[in-house]
Amino acid sequence: MDRNQATGLFLISALLLVYLFFFSPKAEPEKNKAQAPTTATTAAQPTAAPALAPEVKLDSAAGPARSLELKNPELTLTFSTQGGRVVAVRLNNYKTFFGKPLDLFDAQSARYNTKLTTIGGQTVDFASLNFQAGAPTATADGGQQLAFTAPVGGGTVTQTYTLPKTGYEVKYNLKLNGVATTQPLAFSFVDNVRQTEQDIKQNRNHTTINHYLASDDHGALAEASEKPEEVKITSPIKWAADKHDFFVAGFIADSQPFANGTFNSTVNLADSTFIKTLSTTLALPAADVTSPAGGQYRFFFGPNQFNLLKDVAPNFDRNVYLGWGLFRWVNRFVVLPVFNFLQQYISSYGVIILLLVVLIKLVTWPLTYKTYESQARMKVLKPELDEIKAKYPDDQVKSQQETMKLYTQFGVSPLSGCVPTLLTLPILFAMFQFFPNAIELRQQPFLWAHDLSTYDNPILLPFTLPYLGNHISLFTVLMTISTLFMTYQSNQMNTAAMQGPMKFYSYLMPLVFFFVLNSFAAGLTWYYLVSNVVTLAQQALTRSFVDDTKIRAQLEANKVKNKDKKPGGFQARLAEAMKTAQEREAQAKKPGKA
Numbered sequence: 001m002d003r004n005q006a007t008g009l010f011l012i013s014a015l016l017l018v019y020l021f022f023f024s025p026k027a028e029p030e031k032n033k034a035q036a037p038t039t040a041t042t043a044a045q046p047t048a049a050p051a052l053a054p055e056v057k058l059d060s061a062a063g064p065a066r067s068l069e070l071k072n073p074e075l076t077l078t079f080s081t082q083g084g085r086v087v088a089v090r091l092n093n094y095k096t097f098f099g100k101p102l103d104l105f106d107a108q109s110a111r112y113n114t115k116l117t118t119i120g121g122q123t124v125d126f127a128s129l130n131f132q133a134g135a136p137t138a139t140a141d142g143g144q145q146l147a148f149t150a151p152v153g154g155g156t157v158t159q160t161y162t163l164p165k166t167g168y169e170v171k172y173n174l175k176l177n178g179v180a181t182t183q184p185l186a187f188s189f190v191d192n193v194r195q196t197e198q199d200i201k202q203n204r205n206h207t208t209i210n211h212y213l214a215s216d217d218h219g220a221l222a223e224a225s226e227k228p229e230e231v232k233i234t235s236p237i238k239w240a241a242d243k244h245d246f247f248v249a250g251f252i253a254d255s256q257p258f259a260n261g262t263f264n265s266t267v268n269l270a271d272s273t274f275i276k277t278l279s280t281t282l283a284l285p286a287a288d289v290t291s292p293a294g295g296q297y298r299f300f301f302g303p304n305q306f307n308l309l310k311d312v313a314p315n316f317d318r319n320v321y322l323g324w325g326l327f328r329w330v331n332r333f334v335v336l337p338v339f340n341f342l343q344q345y346i347s348s349y350g351v352i353i354l355l356l357v358v359l360i361k362l363v364t365w366p367l368t369y370k371t372y373e374s375q376a377r378m379k380v381l382k383p384e385l386d387e388i389k390a391k392y393p394d395d396q397v398k399s400q401q402e403t404m405k406l407y408t409q410f411g412v413s414p415l416s417g418c419v420p421t422l423l424t425l426p427i428l429f430a431m432f433q434f435f436p437n438a439i440e441l442r443q444q445p446f447l448w449a450h451d452l453s454t455y456d457n458p459i460l461l462p463f464t465l466p467y468l469g470n471h472i473s474l475f476t477v478l479m480t481i482s483t484l485f486m487t488y489q490s491n492q493m494n495t496a497a498m499q500g501p502m503k504f505y506s507y508l509m510p511l512v513f514f515f516v517l518n519s520f521a522a523g524l525t526w527y528y529l530v531s532n533v534v535t536l537a538q539q540a541l542t543r544s545f546v547d548d549t550k551i552r553a554q555l556e557a558n559k560v561k562n563k564d565k566k567p568g569g570f571q572a573r574l575a576e577a578m579k580t581a582q583e584r585e586a587q588a589k590k591p592g593k594a
Contacts, residue, residue: 070144072166074302076090083114083126087106087107102247109191114126114185116179116185116186122153132149141165143164156179157177158174160173169312172296173297175295186282187282187284188280189279190279191277194273194275196244199454199519203245204267210318211233212237214236219233231262232260238313239251247302249300251297260282306336323432323433328430330426350446353527357527372543380552452526453522454521472518476514479529482536483528
């Protein structure tokens, strides 16, 4: 590598490290901008996960609380007549990483509740009411319906749940008959999230509350934050959702938006049962639930899958974190369509990732070719560059000036080697968000990896190392070895090679990324392993098309053509800066100058 390529490599590596540590696990920047005028965020002292409210004593005349169940192929919903609410949700087609049934929540971990205040000032807590319920009834489309009714203040409260024949959406109708109220009802949900995935840190850092405003703005609590956080929304809200890494529990307003909302998250690192506690309070407009049709709402209990969520509600697919800005665009409109197309015909997701690499490499091959062509030009100019270094061994400024002059004469741009690589960065960064958040990879085995959505750990350590953990990912080891080999080959190919610290840095970076990526999704490290192998094959093939003799002839022709040409653009500005620096240095060396 020459100095310019080394600078490009340094900038790319620095950008990647900054992105990994500061941007990738956090909420999108535009979210904060979107909710700035309507939200307030406050920090609180760390607290333990809030305990669920104790069961209240029911009116004995109403009889004991009963449990009822609605079930379809995807969901098993358990209801209680106490509060007329959903108390447990099981996703029938999923298991935890540890092989247990996947309960999105149950009576021990979470609780819904609704409160209303009558005109007379009486507060009615649904949890204190024992609703009457009959047996589930069939709907015209083959689904099931369950209605709960309780007397309140001379009227009645009716809650009706409708589970379709298939699917993850549950229709919910709340209607007040003859109950006088003008204040919004308070709907609350406390969710103590259990660990369902192998990596508890990733599981926690991917758990948050997302919300979507009626004004088409999306917001969320910070995913990776371990500090207590509270966000208050004072404008209408279309939906809110608890995102559990790969699964979602959402509440959607269909008739009228929620009037306002408050969202909280807390983490107690000493709690080994619950990884994070999410708390949501939403205001249901009184005019909506007292209307003849009642308030129309929907629950969504299901997988956090982009193609499924995009049809649930406006921007509900934002629960799948695909990065921010350009990186989200690349994932949504480039990576996802290709990935979805391949999975229609191929069952192995490891093979799908391999083919995804090949397709991306084919599309970006023109950029790769330009990079290699630039390296070949620098190789051909090696004698002239060595001559300049030998002529000005102690004058760095003069050496750089002559080098820039040489580039101008031969028509070589010092940035041509790194610009094509920079243009591929959006895909590079997009992959860091796609693989850890793609539920399609969850519990999909490939080779020795049992789950491509988390790290492979064929090597377990009897101790824990900083930044590395207590395991070694074999995919990451192989990726690191292939990267070191690519670095070695690149340094050998570029006769204008780096020396000293810069050469050491080129070998150090792959080792740094080994520690960074050791706990990343196996799908990601497998992707980069394949990418390295394909890149090596591309370089070998490209070399057969690049003739050093022809390049030398082209450069000599450029030299004749540009004989009297002066540096322009970036090179001119760089040369001027070097000249100014040289003049200052000469001025400083004059007698009498400090």
